[in-house]
Amino acid sequence: MAGYDFTAIEKKWQDYWEQAGTFRQPNPGEKDFVEAPKLYVLDMFPYPSGVGLHVGHPEGYTATDILCRFARMNGYNVLHPMGYDSFGLPAEQYAVEHGVHPRETTARNIANIERQIRMFGFSYDWSRRLATTDPEYYRWTQWIFLKLYNSWFDPEAQAARPIADLERKLLSGQLVVDMNGGVVPAVAARRIADIDLYGLQVGQMKFSELESDQQRRLLDEYRLAYISEAPVNWCPMLGTVLANEEVTNEGKSDRGNFPVYRRAMKQWMLRITAYTERLLEDLEKVDWPEPIKIMQRNWIGKSVGAEVKFEILGSTGVSPVSSGVSPVTSSFKYYCDDSTRPFPPLVSLSFEGKNPYPPGEPSSPDLIAAARNLPHLEIPGATYFVTFHCAGQEMLSEPERDMVMNACLHWHGSKCCVYAATVLDNHVHMIVRPLEGESMDRLTHSIKSFTAHEINKSRARKGPFWLEESFDHIIRDERWLSDFTKYICDNPVKRGLTSRADAYKWLWINAEELLIRDSAAHFGHESEEYRRDACDTQSNRRDACGTQESIVVYTTRPDTLFGATYMVLAPEHEMVGDLTTREQAEAVKAYVAAAANKSELERTAETKEKTGVFTGAHAINPVTGQPIPIWVADYVMMGYGTGAIMAVPAHDTRDFEFATKFNLPIVQVVQPPEGVDWHGYVDDGIAVNSGPYDGLPTAEFKEKITADLAAKGLGKRAVNYKLRDWLFSRQRYWGEPFPIVHCERCGVVPLPESSLPLTLPDMDDFTPASSSDPDALPAPPLGKAGDWVNTVCPSCGGAAKRELNTMPQWAGSCWYYLRYLDPQNSHRFCDEKIEKYWMNPGGKRHDAARLQSPMGTDLYVGGAEHAVLHLLYSRFWHKVLFDLGYVSTAEPFGKLFNQGMILGIAYRDGRGVAIPLESIDFTGDKPVHKETREPLITSVEKMSKSLKTSAVNPDDVIAQYGADTFRLYEMFMGPLEASKPWNTRDVPGVHRFLNRVWRMIAGDEERPAMIAGQDNPEVERSLNRLTRKVGEDIVAMKFNTAIAAMMEFVNTVYKAASLSAGQARRFLLLLAPFAPHICEELWRQLGGDKSLAREPWPQYDEASIAEESIELPVQVNGKLRARVQVPAGADEAAMLQAAMTEPKVAAALEGKTLVKKIVVPLKLINFVVK
RNA sequence: GCCGGAGUGGCGGAAUUGGCAGACGCGCAGGAUUCAAAAUCCUGAGUUCCUUACGGGGCGUGUGGGUUCGACUCCCACCUCCGGCACCA
Secondary structure, three states: OOOOOHHHHHHHHHHHHHHHOOOOOOOOOOOOOOOOOEEEEEEOOOOOOOOOOOOHHHHHHHHHHHHHHHHHHOOOEEEOOOEEOOOOHHHHHHHHHHOOOHHHHHHHHHHHHHHHHHHOOOOOOHHHOEEOOOHHHHHHHHHHHHHHHOEEEEOOOOEEEEHHHHHHHHHOOOEEEOOOOOEEEOOOOOOHHHEOOOOOEOOOEOHHHOOHHHHHHHHHOOEOEEEEEEEEEEEOOOOEEEOHHHEOOOOEEOOOOOEOEEEEEEEEEEOHHHHHHHHHHHHHHOEOOHHHHHHHHHHHOOEEEEEEEEEEEOOOOOOOOOOOOOHHHOOOOOOOOOOOOOOOOOOOOOOOOOOOOOOOOOOHHHHHHHHHOOOOOOOOOOEEEEEEEEOOOOOOOHHHHHHHHHHHHOOOOOOEEEEEEEEEOOEEEEEEEEOOOOOHHHHHHHHHHHHHHHHHHHOOOOOOOOEEEEEEEEEOOHHHHHHHHHHHHHOOOOOOOOOHHHHHHHHHHHHHHHHHHHHHHHHHHOOHHHHHHHHHHHHHHHHHHOOOOEEEEEEOOHHHHHHOOEEEEOOOOOOHHHHOOHHHHHHHHHHHHHHHHOEHHHHHHHHHOOOOEEEEEEEEOOOOOOEEEEEEOOOOOOOOOOOEEEEOHHHOHHHHHHHHHHOOOOOOOEEOOOOOOOOOOOOOOEEOOOHHHOOOEHHHHHHHHHHHHHHOOOEEEEEEOOOOOEEOOEOOOOOOEOOEEEEOOOEEEEOOHHHOOOOOOOOOOOOOOOOOOOOOOOOOHHHHOHHHHEEEOOOOOOEEEEOOOEOOOHHHHOOHHHHOOOOOOOOOOOOHHHHHHHHOOOOOOOOHHHOOOOOOEOEEEEEHHHOOHHHHHHHHHHHHHHHOOOOOOOOOEOEEEEEOOEEEEEEEOOOOOEOOHHHEEOOOOOOEEOOOOOEOEEEEEEOOOOOOOOOOOHHHHHHHHOHHHHHHHHHHOOOOOOOEEEOHHHHHHHHHHHHHHHHHHHOOOOOOOOEEOOOOHHHHHHHHHHHHHHHHHHHOOOHHHHHHHHHHHHHHHHHHOOEEHHHHHHHHHHHOOOOHHHHHHHHHHOOOOOOHHHOOOOOOOHHHHOOOEEEEEEEEOOEEEEEEEEEOOOOHHHHHHHHHHOHHHHHHHOOOOEEEEEEEOOOEEEEEEO
16 A cells, blocks of 8 residues: 555654653652653563564553543653563473573563564553562662561451561560460450360460460461462462363363363462451442453352351261250260270160160271260369360370379369379360369360469470360269279279270260269259250350360351251361261261362352262251251362351252252252242241241341341351462462572571572473372472572571472563652662652642542553452562551552453355455455455454464564554454454555545645645634634543544545644644654654654633534424524523424424423434324 | 453544544555656545435444443343452351
8 A cells, every 4th residue: 555654654653762762761769850740651571472563452552542632742750661571381381392491482482472562652661670580670679578478467457468567466474375376365364163174265475485386377467468378279280280260161271271170289278258247348449440350259259158166966976866856955865885984874774776885996987976076064063074285286196195194183273173184185184073063164275274274384396386276074073083083093093094095985984974974964944044054155265275076167147947858068168077977987988088189170160960979977057946968069079168158958059969869858948039949048028937037038037147246156246258269379470489498407497588589590401200190299390400499597507498489471461550750769678768659649730630549650550360369469568568658649540540441253165164355255245265266254353373363463564554553453343342343354444544644734746735825714624613622522531533534624624624733733643652663753844853753732622613604403392303503602492492493303393292392402312203 | 250441434542531433554445646666745434224325223342231412431130251369168
């Protein structure tokens, strides 16, 4: 296509801008910095792949460039940088395949993509260019990691604080350690009785009393970056673990489509979950497209519901044959034909069936499970059988068990009498009687606290030790006790019960039998009042101790509790083993093993068909008192809620399917609206079959039952999130190394900041281990760099090994917008003052805020594919930096704009084969194949190389039409946010427009330019209107209509065939942001002596836009009948007059009754007639 | 399945947010220029019916209903396509 010489012009002006430094933007503090309102316009930086630039990239880049050029002409200081997200898997894979070092391929790819980006003439400040692979860049990525590592999330402040603050608070006693290893505020005990021997609330420990090693471990549990052994997505083919986000729906790796398995592995995690609430709340502060906000909210997945406790019933052969109204008042019958007891039973019970306690040493799970069935009661003067679980990190060693046992045996004196104690499988079992005035409730706390203290004092280099989860039971028969005492006395090992097998079995069986008799007798005659007291005591204790004798479920529908007819545990649930009966053991074991071995793919592929297996155990529905079976099924996941559910088949689709398949009872508890079947009805309704709650609407019911359950200690309000902590390590070479060493003596040790950057070692063999075996172990490539791996510990100077994992690709992109602010700074990731200037609104001009956003970058443009991951991760890092005082805004990106995807058009024949453009005849209504004349189907699809017709290479388009045409075409295609097809056949249209502009101002061989000596009045009005329109459209990012308006203007000029040089110049300024090269050239031809990039944006004259007369549409009964000309200032009467006298209108009104006259001033008139 | 977004000429799309549907561009047709073509310039066109013509009427924004003097725009139900999430209790 003939026309102006865009190739030469574009080269000329790109060189000019580069040499003149036209777009270099000085920072505050630099000598050529000028005080002005700021505008920070950010593009999502590209990943420099080997393929080069895609047509999608320049779409967003052109949009931001237009806005930036517009802002400069409006007097803003504009920050508009570009860089490269150059670490990552594809670069490494490409390098592996081609046997070239990723550093080389990355450098090559960057060079190519930068050449392409520069061809477009974008007004980037190239002096701020960065690459995430540059050691001077990732030095600060590592630095931020250290900040994460050295911080914790202070729940009181709801913010990140240095970990040193936590340590200080713990050492000062402001915070103490509770029995679960949690850090809690030290509250003043309400009663003296709640304080234990060491002045703490019962069940708490002072941090300072812990070994230094234990202290360190405790602190590690609170860091924002921590190592955790958690189930992760392991991809053996890629030889790396992947984030959830990098695994596809089909359970394959995002890259390469390899199978991914769930495996427990030690990995670095970032505690993003600490920020869920703030990540959610602060979405209100930013100007983002609502759909993107919704996607982020969905990803975080907050739901409000309740946790409900279900008591477990019968597991080790003890099963109820009848049950009462509540677990507390249930009565039991047991059978037992054990004849090996050393002492005869003191109470006769009816024994049926077989022996639940087979010969041999009973295991702790057996005992615990049995204990769970027994009621908790607080009876004055009773003797108790108590079981504690030792919650240390490892199994106790033999000497430690003795230590614990002795500690328990010697725990007596003023408060209680300890008859016996033993330790078995990390469980402590004791027989204790509180002395007068003491309650067992308080005693158990003291015992825990005391014992833990004693043990922790003497344990070295092991994790902290706690006692938790007590099960205490009453032994009240004095005669039995004396027999027992006699037995102990007769025993060669006095009181110690070290011949555990016999002594223990004896102890247990008798204790249980006595207990049963006691309870039965007790409930036979106790008053209601006493029963309530017992209940209260029970629930209080559970709150304080945590419970293992019950299963806690999370539900968003506590209102359907009466319809919970069974329970389901996730296969990974820790209680599955304990619960399962011997009869079901095989089946459950097999099922759990199978679930663990399934890849994600297999597990999702089976969505259609529910699977599961019965554990043999039952729980008690807390509101109906009915026993319900406990199942294991993989449709319940360990990672969400508590890993256990109450199943309400009547009102949950999945439970309904499951119950139908396994023939479980389905009970309706919600009444749907008229005509709707209640089977599987999941929406709100009216409660039925729900006892006292019948008739309540769902929402109200939820509130009420949650409160009622809480009052009884059976549940509480709970909030859950789908968001999980961020798996932050990869077993790859091409990523940021962790600034961490592992020292045998000191454990995990961070490098000092002064030693950064920790650069990647130069390696010849950086290939990751690849295997098809799901059980292959990760072998990070860095492990092969021996010299690099072996180092000294910065803390003790001893031998240490470096962390072998690298950071994921997201790391570098989490903060690059901050580095652009001050990219050369070698002392700080970014200067404080500079950060404040660019990240906060401000500037002297009154209209500065027109383009600015309230915080962070003023505009961030990129594809919606980053709607969750990158944007969530960045916000998280930014908030941590904000909490620690390194940045001044709560959010990084004030305004976000998502460009739509550019699709390709493919023409396919009947068989679905894509036909190349050359073989298509477009002359008819429908495209047909040139040879076969077969009609072709036009389909719009994602661009890919396989669709011959749809893949577009920017290089080719620019070579043929130039950058200005490319820019203009992509902006003219449609709204920026919409997905739209690239149609190569439309490109010449905008090119033609630019040629028309050229001929209009510069002329060509055949025709002179249209420049006249004076303003053309018609052109003037049109130009004023255009000036307003283009300004408004740019601010609103409606570039397509701005371009259409400019085309209209040019058409007007062609009709008028003249415009003045001044008018031409004003027009060029309007077009320049869109098509800068041609405008610069024509500007020069019209006498400009420098770039127009900083010429003031043209003003328009409001008065000259107004038309003298307007055309008024006239409707009759809503149908357009005519148009009349009225003066612009016409009043209502004049408009009506003009309308009614119009012949066609008059004809339509003829003989009809005029009912109503609608007059919209200067817009329209409508007559309503009958 | 759930959550978003979108359906307007042969095609990409426009419509001041309830007031002239189809701006602008592609493609198409006709004309001018040319020996001819390309390029360029001008003109035409949603569709259908009546009319030789000039003109004029009907129908038209995925489908069906509703609100309104008036609906591409608001409400209800449904269909199709695109994107995201997906056994999240």
